[in-house]
Amino acid sequence: MSFEIFFTSKLPENRKKSLAIIKYSRSISHDSGILSTGLQEYNGNEIFEVWNTDENVFYENINDFDIYKSDNYLFGSRIIDMNKSYEDNKIKIINAYNNLFEITKKEKMEIVKIWHFIPELLSKYDNDKTNYSLLCESREVVYNSYFNDFNFPAATAIGIKGKKILIYFFAGRFSKYKAIENKRQVSSYLYPQEIFKEKPMFSRAVSFDNPGSGVRKIFISGTASIKGYKSMHSLDLKEQLNEALKNYGTFINLNNNSSNISRIYITNIKDEDKLWIQQKLEKVFGIDQFIVVKGDICRKELIIEVEGVSDEKHKI
Numbered sequence: 001m002s003f004e005i006f007f008t009s010k011l012p013e014n015r016k017k018s019l020a021i022i023k024y025s026r027s028i029s030h031d032s033g034i035l036s037t038g039l040q041e042y043n044g045n046e047i048f049e050v051w052n053t054d055e056n057v058f059y060e061n062i063n064d065f066d067i068y069k070s071d072n073y074l075f076g077s078r079i080i081d082m083n084k085s086y087e088d089n090k091i092k093i094i095n096a097y098n099n100l101f102e103i104t105k106k107e108k109m110e111i112v113k114i115w116h117f118i119p120e121l122l123s124k125y126d127n128d129k130t131n132y133s134l135l136c137e138s139r140e141v142v143y144n145s146y147f148n149d150f151n152f153p154a155a156t157a158i159g160i161k162g163k164k165i166l167i168y169f170f171a172g173r174f175s176k177y178k179a180i181e182n183k184r185q186v187s188s189y190l191y192p193q194e195i196f197k198e199k200p201m202f203s204r205a206v207s208f209d210n211p212g213s214g215v216r217k218i219f220i221s222g223t224a225s226i227k228g229y230k231s232m233h234s235l236d237l238k239e240q241l242n243e244a245l246k247n248y249g250t251f252i253n254l255n256n257n258s259s260n261i262s263r264i265y266i267t268n269i270k271d272e273d274k275l276w277i278q279q280k281l282e283k284v285f286g287i288d289q290f291i292v293v294k295g296d297i298c299r300k301e302l303i304i305e306v307e308g309v310s311d312e313k314h315k316i
Contacts, residue, residue, distance in 0.1 A: 002213035003053040003073060005261045005309055007291055012050055019068050020051040020075040020168075024293055028079055028117070028164045030066050033059070035077050035168065038117050038160040039293040042269065047291055051075060063099035074109055076100065077168035086125040086134060089165075093138035096167055101146055109171040112206050113154040113219045117166040121159025121296045129198075132157060132298045136198035143201050150189060151179040155202035156222035156307050158265050159296025172208065176216070179203035182250050186229040195229055200298070205251050207312050216312035222265070223247040224297055224305045234301040237266070237273055244306045245284060252310045254284055262308035265295035 003019060011034075012018060021034050024047050028038040034048075041047045055070035065076040078099075080092050104111050122130050129137075135157055143152065153169070160166075181187050181204050188200040207218040225232045225240035226247070233239035241264075254260060262285050269277060281290050290308075297305050 002210050002215065003051060005049065005051050007261070007288060008048050008050055009046065011048060012052070015057075017053050017055065017057055017070075018050060019053050019057055019070065019073055020049075022049040022051075023047075024049070024291065026161065028160075028162060028166045030077060030079065033068075035066075035166075037166060038162055038164070039158065039265075039295055042266065042292040042294055049291070062103050064096075065099060065103060067103065069107070072173045074104065074107060074171045075168070076103060076171075077166065080165040080167065082119060082163050082165055086127055086129060089131075089134055090138050093135065093165070093167075094141055097139060097142040100167070100169055101142065104169075104171045107171070107173075109173050110177050110208075111153040111169055111171045112177075112208060113156070113221070114167065114169040114202075116155070116157040117160045117295075118157060119160055119162050119164065121157070121298065122300055131159070133196070133198050136196060136200050140199050140201055150187070150203070152189070152201050152203045154179075154204070154206045154219045154221040155200075156305075157200075157298060158222070158305070159298075170219070174208040176207075176209040178207045180205040180207060180218070180251065182223070182247055184228075184247055184250055185223075185226055191229050217309060218251060218312045219309050220248060220251050220307055222305045222307040224299070224302045226302075231299055231301045235303060237269065237303055238276065240302065240304045241277070241280065241306075244304060248306050248308070252312070257310060258286065258289070259311035260285060260289055260308055261310070262290040262306060264290060264292045265297065265305045265307075266292060267294070267296050267303040 023036045024041045025036045029036045057070045065078045068075045205220045225243035232243045
């Protein structure tokens, strides 16, 4: 058994083995088996991200999560309506996380990665906390109940427009599962409070065996221009991309790596930088192996973040 992820401008005709079909558009929705993220491709193109497996996939709704499940893999998503109350939103996220863990526990699966797309990520409530604080605080409550170590799932958290939160996750049954940290960075859950008062509890990457295929996969969390725990190259897009790629490159070798699929989130690109960014990413990742989308990063001085998935045979 195995799975692959790829980008396409056309929907697959046969979706019986599609674990997920993700659409990049401004709105958040789940309709006819297509999950729209609230993230728009930077040039306005309609792009789909398809997750295919060699197993038949079945749908069901469990605890308000839309679940696509095969014998060994599971992809789940949930859309949460936000309101103006920090505490109310915190309860909603905690409930969603608890349901997520209950689903995977029942299926005897391990969570590889969780994605979060959150409106106005750095906007502050009356208590002076942001929506990123909200996520970290809610997640910590749940993780304190489920983890006795630091083997957290990988994660990405990106700011979007609108009033809905999208959370989705990938899980599976694996004989080998490993949480990995980045030697260039302080683990996020060990950041000093001067960076975040609430702990961002996630692993920098997670690797696992792809049973039956002889291939191990690695899912890399969103990585930005951070060295140690400090932001580097404030608001400098080109230098931040170079720094983020150094972090990304601690996990895998990108030379001739056709298995790598990446997303690049950028807050803003100046017109004069667009060609440089495109050429740089094509050189690093290869044509059709990445997508650039609009999104906000968890620190105001950071404007770009990179995440991805690859076969681990390309590991450094």
